Amino acid sequence: PVSRPWIWSNSLLVQSIIELFCDVSEGRVDTIVWKKGGKPLPQERDFCLSKNLRILNTPEGQKSDCGSYSCNVSNEISWQESSVNLTIA
Numbered sequence: 111p112v113s114r115p116w117i118w119s120n121s122l123l124v125q126s127i128i129e130l131f132c133d134v135s136e137g138r139v140d141t142i143v144w145k146k147g148g149k150p151l152p153q154e155r156d157f158c159l160s161k162n163l164r165i166l167n168t169p170e171g172q173k174s175d176c177g178s179y180s181c182n183v184s185n186e187i188s189w190q191e192s193s194v195n196l197t198i199a
């Protein structure tokens with residue numbers, strides 16, 4: 111089984127690169143899905159995902175990027191999800 115992921119950010123400043131990280135301590139991760147406010151990431155924003163999908167970033171953080179972000183990790187046995195509330199100053 112995969113463990114519950116933890117999410118953290120490196121920066122919370124307007125006009126800076128905002129990166130959200132999703133990691134698990136145990137289990138093999140086959141799939142990672144990011145959401146904002148429980149919905150797929152907005153298409154109108156320039157969200158980028160790292161090759162392994164564990165890092166979500168946007169080049170210039172805006173107040174509109176504030177909100178709840180979730181990371182769902184899964185494999186053939188189980189899935190887990192965690193959320194973080196992002197506030198940009």
